[in-house]
Amino acid sequence: MIYILLFFEFFKIGLFAVGGGLATIPFLQDLSDKTDWFTSQELVDMIAVSESTPGPIGINMATYVGFKTAGIPGGAIAVAGIVAPSIIVIVLIAHYYMKFSEKPLVKSAFYGLRPAVVGLIGAAGFEVVKISLxxxxxxxxxxxxxxxxxxxxxxxxxxxxxxxxxxxxxxxxxxxxxxxxxxxxxx
Amino acid sequence: MKELWQLFIIFCRIGGFTFGGGYAMLPMIQKEIVEKRNWATDEEILDYYAIGQSTPGIIAVNTATFIGYKRKGIIGAIVATAGMVFPSLVIITLIAAFFRNFQDYAIVKHAFSGIRVAVAVLILNAIIKMWKNSVKDWKGITVFCVAFAVTAFTNISPVIVIVASAAFGIIINIKRIEAK
Structure with a gap:
């Protein structure tokens, strides 16, 4: 039962957290208020560990919460839950991207998008430089x-x-x- | 079968050496996917990031799913994603099971502070390469500067930057689109 709940809760987080790992934190905060799976103090530790270990932060957090809640299978199930929406949504989009990427409308949209993404990555790099130097x-x-x-x-x-x-x-x-x-x- | 195994291993390597979230993964993706294997171009990687940023889910996972799907369809998407998350599962489970206050160990702090410097350099190199490939005229430079400034200095969501820049791309090319 706990496994189904874990999967479901992390599926929801995967579906609604737009924009990467740190966007999952408010959802996890909510989860710690709602359940007795982990406390908000534990959550603070989990964020610190997730940020100082390799791997995507969101996945690290899901593994940690899942493990604390229901052991090794719990970690795997929480991760399966958080990635399931990505797989569904991205497979659908990838299918249409490959079909329509040569259409003028799509090409024009990506013409504007590419420099913007370089800017976004630039801002992320700027943040790392600021913190580390x-x-x-x-x-x-x-x-x-x-x-x-x-x-x-x-x-x-x-x-x-x-x-x-x-x-x-x-x-x-x-x-x-x-x-x-x-x-x-x-x- | 061989290519699926390869997908898994490559994304394991990328997941296992990504420190600091989706964007820190870019140098690894460039090396493994673009340079070594020609599985995607730099421009395509930027497209995947744009899509990954503005759709639900974790950017690193979305990018892995996209590349996996492109190589081997739905199975490829699942295998690439499994590879991406596998190191996290192992490492975090071990830490959660055996260490208390892992992040407070001096050796972890020192190593991580060092790693952050390397990540800063690697991202810088990646951006310069991406810049050469995708910022081609004054319009591109303008979009880059606005996107950078908005993301670095305001709290406006990157999703808004993505949507606005896509709209900008369509508007400035509207004549060409209508002509076709």
């Missing part, structure tokens, strides 16, 4: 310019920027390198 909060506390920029991060940024453009290795190589550098130099 600058200590904005510390700067406002001390007003010292030397506190604004995180020198260690900036150095690593420059090193990876140089090597990734020179050697074009797999992104995994640079991620592993940065993780090791982060541990060794206590970022």
């Amino acid at each position: 600058f200590n904005i909060n510390k700067f406002f506390e001390t007003k010292a310019v030397t506190d604004l920029i995180n020198i260690k991060s900036l150095t690593l940024f420059a090193v990876i920027l140089y090597f990734s453009n020179k050697y074009k290795k797999h992104p995994i190589v640079y991620i592993a390198f940065a993780a090791i550098a982060g541990i060794l130099f206590k970022f």
Whole structure:
């Protein structure tokens, strides 16, 4: 019974959370109020873990909540629930996209969309740069310019920027390198 | 069968090394799907993102589903999605079962702060490449700047940016559309 409920609740979240993993948080908040599956304090921990582990945040959250609620099968069922609407909706859209992608109307829409998506990704990248290279909060506390920029991060940024453009290795190589550098130099 | 297995493995790799949500996945998608296998072009990936952003569900999953469907139909969509979520299932289950306050371990914090710097560089590289392929004239530059500014500096939903830019694309090409 709990499995059916879990599937159903996460199906709903998958269906209504438009725009990615963080959009699932209000729904999970609601779920913690409504059920005794997990508390809102546990939810805060789950968000922190989901953001500091690999994988899409929404999927990590679903796995965590499902596992806490009903063990290993619970995790798998919650994930199945959250991805089911995506599979249905995207398969339908993909079908029509392939059929109509050469039509002038669709082509024109994507002509406007592509630069906009680059802008959206740019904004996401800007956010990561802001968080990882600058200590904005510390700067406002001390007003010292030397506190604004995180020198260690900036150095690593420059090193990876140089090597990734020179050697074009797999992104995994640079991620592993940065993780090791982060541990060794206590970022 | 071989290609389904390949789809699963590739998306496992992408899911297992995506740190920080759907957009952080872009460099991995570019490498694995566009460069190494030619399964989609950069422009198509942008289209999938636009669709993934404005439809229900998690963007990373929507993109995996789209690519899987394009390669192998409905089964492909399911297998690619299964691959995408598999590392999360394993990693999160292990952490939830065996660690308390995983995110507070110093080693995790340091590693993650380092990784975030790499992700920043990789996204930057990906954007420059995407920019070269898809921002071709002053109209494109305008749309890019507006979309960037609105998303970075206001609370307006990305879905609105997507809908508005699609409408803009249709309006400026309306004569060409009507002529056909």
